[in-house]
Amino acid sequence: MPDRQLNINININCIAYSPAEILIIIPALNLSLIMRCLNCRLDGISQSTQICPRCGVHLPSLLRDLLPAGTLLRGGDYQIDYALGRGGFGVTYRAAHTRLEKLVAIKEFYPQEQAFREGTTGRLTVPTTSEEAYQRGLQRFEKEGRTLAKLNHPNVVQVIDFFHEQGTAYLVMELLAGVTLRDELDSQPDKKLTIPRVKTITTALVNALSAVHQQEIYHLDLKPDNVIITEEGRIVLVDFGASRQHLDMNPTRKSTYAFTEAYAAPEVIAGREVGAESDLFELGMILHEMLTGTLPPSALNRLMKDEWFPDKLDEPWQGMVIAALQLQAYFRPKNIQQWWATASQFEQRQQQNQQQPLQQAGEQQVATVPLLQKDSPKFSRTIPIVAIGVSALSLGLLMVTNAINGNSTSQPTPTASTISNSATSSTNPTPELTPNSRNLDTTSNIAPIPTFTPTTLTSPPPTITPLTTFSPLPKLPTINSQPLQLSAGNYVNRGLIKHNKKDYQGAIDDYNQALILNPNYSLALYNRGVALDDTGDKQGAITDYTKAIQTNRNWGSRNRADAYYNRGIIYKQLGNKQLALSDFNQAITVNPKFTNAYIIRGNTHKELGDKHAALKDYNQAVNLDSNNVLAYYNRGLIHYLLGNNRDAIDDYSQTIRLNSEYTDAYYNRGLAQSKIGNKASALADFRKSAQLYQQAGNTVFYQDARDRIKELE
Known part of the structure; x- marks a missing residue:
């Protein structure tokens, strides 16, 4: 030897x-x-x-x-x-x-x-x-x-x-030959890894956890010390056995999990019920550490005072870390593979956007319409609009009421027109808001609804009239030859007026001025987020909504729900459905009477394949607002997909009662009538939908409705 x-x-x-x-x-x-x-x-x-x-x-x-x-x-x-x-x-x-x-x-x-x-x-x-x-x-x-x-x-x-x-x-x-992830992190000058390396390691850990979660095993002590990287490059999760056994469910005793406090989820520390989302929390801590070289505050510290925000991260990492590190386990994604798929979906979306620049809001898309599957209903893609109607394209703005004498510490109040259309009030947005490409839900296996605007939806959106009326200030008045300085509230109000005139950059400039005067002004952050979204800067909008939520000053809890709701819509538009679902959960927690949040969460559940959860959300939306067209329409769709055709017919009938020009409701009700043998009723519905499709110039769906009529005749 x-x-x-x-x-x-x-x-x-x-x-x-x-x-x-x-x-x-x-x-x-x-x-x-x-x-x-x-x-x-x-x-x-x-x-x-x-x-x-x-x-x-x-x-x-x-x-x-x-x-x-x-x-x-x-x-x-x-x-x-x-x-x-x-x-x-x-x-x-x-x-x-x-x-x-x-x-x-x-x-x-x-x-x-x-x-x-x-x-x-x-x-x-x-x-x-x-x-x-x-x-x-x-x-x-x-x-x-x-x-x-x-x-x-x-x-x-x-x-x-x-x-x-x-x-x-x-x-x-x-016995593995290699080093730990802790060793690899410590070997880097800034204690962080490159993005490709982070992806490689996280993919391996997600695959490992997904495999053990299918066996209802949870690690509960994830940390860099428990990840071995072998000499061949194999990434292995270790330390499963006794180190993380759940020995006693007695809630009166201290935690019976072995855990590392810096990484552990709140429920692990407290000894409460654990699950896949508990491992996701710890993986989120590791992910943040690999990306930034630092750990977020521990769950214990955040439970005492939660002001943490991952501002060092860009998307999709920021949203993924936020979703994984929700303090309440209920709000974290339950499937770790779906959570990790967000990263690849985001990259694919970015690549598509680079190849095909985003069309301007309101511009009609010219695209190939997929062939209709037999008996496939049309799914309403309309996303309820939150908070206000400065334009039909807006996700919503909030308005400061102290127009001239307002200051950055005052509590804002919605305007009269805001109240009538606020997603946080008991009265929700009506179908009179014009549909457009920004508030369309997409589905992979169901034919899209037509892109036309029915005749009843052509009325312009309401304009904003502050409770304290004032005109834009073209020139600052002077006192003793000195310009009058605007307060943060004045800048927010003036920004809103510019936004209403579609001067989005001008609005952003005013919100920036408000934030210079008061960097923690949640209302200004929220409104700037809306303006950024209107300019197409969705990542900037996400960042502002998140900061508004974290700051949580100068506004009410319902406004905070709106911020979660709007951020969730953007995540959904970007294909990050798990992150969107987490935000809709938060919006409903903050405001349990948020009708539109139930609707959009139901849409998201449906797209993720959970029809029964979607049905539950639509039921709640109907209970909160018995005149909500979207709630009835979407519930009718779920009833149809579940085979409850008579219930579907009832819901489509309610939809038509509330909006007699809702073309897809006629078409879908015709499908449900056909399923139960009501030939005459089905023919009447298909004829009505064909008439409306033809009036709108939608030849594809008009022809489909005509084909249905021929089959029944």
Whole structure:
């Protein structure tokens, strides 16, 4: 055998020998005299050392109740070398498989609060008071060990063996040669990684978590130390076993999860019910750290005072991190693969936008209309407009009422026209708002509604009249020959007037001035977000809505709901449906009577395939506003897709009662009538829809309606 040194003081896995050499090397080099500091993970320390040369911890205290080097397990199949790590519920050892002649990692189930080790035999003893919880954890440890053994996933540490001994259980896994993600981050000057590298690592972790989540296993201790990057470049998630067992669901006790506070989700820290969204929170913390080199505040710190905002991130990363790090688990995406798909969807959308520049708002699109599938209803793409009608293209503005004497600390009040069309009031936007390309929902498998404007929808949107009427100031008045300085409120009001005249850049300039005077003016941030969206700067709009939400000053909670709603619409337009869903959830939480938020959330649920959740949202919208056309129409669609044709007919009839020119309602009601054999009624509906399609000049849908008529005649 060549004369060479074994490099063991870099990390535990840098071994340059073949498996056949291991048993020869171990006795020759007497590796049992070497240990690892379980505090800082420095390797290659002599067992005679009392103080860790790196972190200064007293080493014997860390090792007092561990299995000593040379301990044989499972009839001599495994020989313990030294401990690699320790958590609240277990210890991981480096060991040798004596028959297979290879190094392995062995996890020992050892919950320190429920068991102690006998000094002479090494057996774990469990007090009677802890027996039930200990056995429950032991059974779960065994179940998850067997499940992980069946996964055989390249991004999940491989389980080799499982056995019971000494009053506990042991999980034998592959010992990986490489470095941790923590090592890789620390090796970078700014502690962050390149975007391509972030994508590679996150993709591997998402794949690993998706695989274990399908088995209802949750890691609950995700952090860079638990991600190994092998010498071959394989990215592996480790430390599953006992370190994250859920041993006791008693809510009166402290958390029974082993976790790292800096990364842990609130429910993990509190010991509450956990799920896939708990792992997503921790992955979101890692993602932020990889992208910026810094960690966001811990969940505990944010629960006490949450003013954190990931302003160092651009989209899609900002929105993805925000979605993952929602403090309430309910608002986080439940499917980690769908959450991660947001990144690729965003890139695809950007590439499409670069190839085909976005058309101006209000410009009719010229596109190939997909062939209609048989009996495919037309889905309403209209997105309810929030807050105000400075133009039919606007997602909504808020208005400061103290026009001349207003200041940046006053509480704004919606204008008269705002109240009548506010999504946060009990009266929601009526169908008289003209549909346009900015408020269309897209679907992949359902034919689009026509792009024409029915005759009843041609009336112009209302203009804004502030409660305190004032004219734009072409020239500042003077007092004692000095110009009168405008307050932040004055600038917001003047910006709104410019916006109403479609002078979006002028409006943005005024909102900028307001924010110079008061950088935390939520209303100015919100209004600037709307103006930016009107200019096509959706990323700028997202940033302003987010800052308005985080600042949350100078406005009411309902306005905050509008900000979530508008940001969600942009996420939805960009294809980020999970992020959109999270924002619609937040809007409804802030304002439970937000009718249009239920409608758009129902649309999003439908597009994600959850028809029953969509139906529930449409029901709530109808309960809140019995005259809401979109609520009835969309609920009718869901009833039709679920096979509830009579319910669909009832809802389409309500739609037509409220808007007798709603062409697609006639068409879809005709489909439902055909399904239950009402031929005469179906013919009448198809004829009416054909007439309206023809009047609108929509030849494709006119011909489709005519084909339906011929089939029935």
